[in-house]
Amino acid sequence: MQGIQYPISGACQCGQITYQLLEPPLRVIACHCRECQKLSTSAFSLTALVKVEAIRFQGPLQHWQRLADSGNTNCAEFCPGCGNRIYHFNPEQPDIIKLKPSTLADTRIIQPTLHVWVSEKQDWFEIPAGVEQHPTQPW
Template sequence: MQYPVSASCQCGQVSYELAVPPQKVIACHCQECQKLSTSPFSVTAVVPQHTIQFTGEMKEWSRIAESGNENRAKFCPQCGTRIYHYNPQSPDIIKLKMKPVGASVDTSFAPTMHIFVSENPSWYLLPKGIISYEKGVIPST
């Protein structure tokens, strides 16, 4: 994928331009991400805040994560598309939810790891050879 890349919500009111590739791309299988995506997991591209520019009005929603951290979500108030998440204790890290415009299914933010695989539905088989963690805590080694 060539950078910068851009994306917009379903109605086009919110958009972004991302200057560099994500630091990592995580497929999260927790129950909350399954609710968000209506699938076995939700894909999140982790990017430094200074590498992305947003345009358009967004609304915010928050919840406390299993870790005890606050998880804030930005979304389009018109179409409801989830744009990104962030922890207010680490606002310099954006957890991007929108796929780039024009990116093919095979090249758009492919997961580099899977987390909370202990909550994965039995009918979804994890890809072979990919890093995975039973819970959301990623060891710092």
């Protein structure tokens, strides 16, 4: 995306966790599953797939995990102070971090190119024409 300068800084709400995103994400995804609606307290949750080596974190992260409907283990890292989710990861994909990109200082990279779990999408939300979508998890 033009005009975006890397690294981009990011932080939780209280500032205890900070990070630097060193390069563009591989992909930005909007997930409409009920669990992501709970997480985001909105219609969907946004995730930027980032290579592990493309991000540097500072500060103590807290860990939580659950079994996803897809059968994958969904691990989450969040700030122990304010509770802000910073990223998720699947232990079976150790090279990829699922960054919660709304924590970035420059959020212009948040342009989803894929919508998943649209079978659970809120009826009032319209996915833009031409954007890839799947009724469940495609992988």
